[in-house]
Amino acid sequence: FKKSSSNLNERTPLLNSPNENDFKELSPNTCSHFFQACTVFHSSRRNSKKSASLLLTLISNMFYTLASTTFAPFVWFLLNAPFCWSSQNIGNYSAFAAISYAILSVLGMQALTQAGASDAVICLISHMFFLASNLWLAFASSAWELYAGLLVSAFSGYQGSLTMSMMAKWLAPHERPHAFTLVTEINTIMTTFGTTFFTWVYARTVANYRNLTFLIGAGLCIIPTILNLCLALLTRKMSDEELPPLSENExxxxxxxxxxxxxxxxxxxxxxxxxxxxxxxxxxxxxLDRSRHNSIDENEPEEVINSSTDDLITF
Structure with a gap:
């Protein structure tokens, strides 16, 4: 038992780290990482054409993500008139949509790739299908029209799957993590905002204009369509191998x-x-300093050259 005359403070932790200040100094700076992600598209090693291509791709993906959130109240769209679907009908439609997307999107990507279309052209065609799909669903009034619309909407999602690969071609390896982080943050913000906003709009306009959200999505899709057209014209003569030069440490x-x-x-x-x-x-x-331990047995001694003293070290 502890005596009452003890000078030990009960609030004093039993285990104190002697290098507590060192851990604080070595902790990453969140603000610096944030600014690195925001300024990753500004680089002196990249020409103006590549910088413009990166910005066009980023803005196009931003508006495409916002336009995709117009489908947030789609379940409420199916539950209301004139469809008034049950949960079984919605489940059958969702299963058929997933199967058609999985098959037709792969076939469409393969056909466009075999035809020699660039990534920007594929995204441009995808936005055209997205525009047609929104207009088709906006004026649909029967079940067969909804199922027929799946044949069009299956080719409308290529922007989301090609954005990262398009940007990776114009970025250095050490810039890609920051760029992908920025894209993920923008997609999260746009998805959260768009889902909340368009659900609120649909609830306010379902009585008189039940297809208003789809018309808004079709209008927003025009912006990435124009941006991808400009990107296709800008990168028409740009080679895929025209990447930023790497330093010796890369x-x-x-x-x-x-x-x-x-x-x-x-x-x-x-x-x-x-x-x-x-x-x-x-x-x-x-x-040059990498040991060749992949070609020898683990039990045998290995020889490694010390890069600082040029001495031969044997393990």
Whole structure:
């Protein structure tokens, strides 16, 4: 038992970290990461054509995400007149829509790729199908028209799946994580705002203008259509291999072997590839200083050249 005369404060933690200040200094700065994500599209190593292409792709994806949220009250659209569907009818329609999207979207992408269409042209065609799908659903009045509209809307989602790959072609490897973070943040904000706003609009206009949200979505789709047309004209003579030059520190990923009883093979989880993430990443290993431990047995001694002293170290 503790004596009453003890000078120990009960609020004093039993385990104190002696390097508490060090952890505070090494903690990442959230504000700096945020500004890096916002300014990733401004780079002196990138020409004006690539910077304009990045901005066009980003703004196009932003308006496409906002236009897609006009389908947020679609379930209420099916429950009201003139359809008045039951839960069974909505379930059958959702299952048929998922199957048609999975099949027709892949076939459409394959056909456009075989025809030699660029990513910007594919997105342009996709927005045309999105516009037609919104107009078709806005004036639909029977069940067969809803099912027929799935044949059109199946080709309307290519912008969301191609945005990341389009931007990755014009960004350096260390810029891609910040750019993808920014795109994800914008998509989240647009989805949250659009879902709330268009559900509120539908609730206020369902009595007189039940198709107003679909007409708004068709109008918003015109903006990414024009932007992708400008992007297709801008990148018509741009080669896919015209990427920013990499510095000497941007080396290939370094494979790391973990202890295993058997040799690593393709698809084995014990063979991890660590991608190079930034110029200051401590996990990147230069190509010339990389040991050749993948070709020798784990029990045999390994020889590694120390890059700082040029001495030969044997493990």
């Amino acid at each position: 080396v290939e990923p370094a494979p790391v072997r973990l202890p295993n009883n058997g040799p690593p093979h393709a698809g084995d989880a014990t063979c991890i590839v660590i991608p190079s993430r930034s110029l200051t990443s401590s996990m990147r290993t230069p190509v």
